[in-house]
Amino acid sequence: MKGIAALLPLTLAVIGLLAGCASTADDSNNENQAAGTAACDLKLPLCFAPGDVKKPFVARGNEPFWRVILEPGQLVLERMDEETVALRYEVTERSATARTFEAEGDGIRVSLKAAAQLCRDSMSGMPYPRQVRLSINGEEFRGCGGDPEQLLRGTEWVVEDIGGRGIIDSSRVTLNFQEDNRVAGRASCNQFSGGWNLTGEGIGFTRMASTKKACAPALMNQENRFLSLLGEVQRFDIGRRGELVLSTGDGRLIRAFQATD
Secondary structure (H helix, E strand, O other): OHHHHHHHHHHHHHHHHHOOOOOOOOHHHHHHHHHHHOOOOOOOOOEOOOOOOOOOEEEEEOOOOEEEEEEOOEEEEEEOOOOOEEEOEEEEEEOOOEEEEEEEEOOEEEEEEEEOEOEEOOOOOOEEOEEEEEEEOOEEEEEEEOOHHHHOOOOEEEEEEEOOOOOOOOOOOEEEEOOOOEEEEEOOOOEEEEEEEEOOOOEEEOOOEEOOOOOOHHHHHHHHHHHHHHOOEEEEEEOOOOOEEEEEOOOOEEEEEEOOO
16 A cells, blocks of 8 residues: 555656647547656657757647747747747756746746657647647646657668568668758668658658669569658658658558667
């Protein structure tokens, strides 16, 4: 009984943080989001080590629309049908997974907490690296923050499924997202490269260039399927196990996991 009592405060804290994530369009997204929220161990795939919040940091929410921009020394608050407010802020909380910023002036008291956990925009479904809770004079709002590109860059993604057909044993298909909006990797037989770009609701890829080495027909067919499907991708997400999910308009998927070696 003592052990259960000791766990109660932690359980309540977890429930409270879970409530702070933006709502999603379906139950599968809610499950994905909960997986990242339930226990933010930095070794888990849906938690992201925060370090210092990189400025400018943009957070946003819907219904009603709001946006907060954190710049060096200044917090800018934008709301629907309200004047934009710019206030000096201070950091009032630092932890392994969150930062809290507070500002006050002109009759407005603002608190912004950014937690390093996966969040999806409640309207577009776009994934973001941080869950955000905003308080304005005691009224609370929830949303997402940070740059979605942070979810893609800095790792090699190893493809494990192309359009629901898996991949050939011992073959290797990879994706590396680079900071200059270039993407490169191995398509099965050949190396490829091209461009990528995030939009307000998704992701798009340019036509890929590749080397011209010839391999076994099965590998060449897999390579052609991968590059063709990549060219039709419109959205991306992070799955329950931390996998990258690229999807086309008609629901075909490319699934990839972070390289472990």
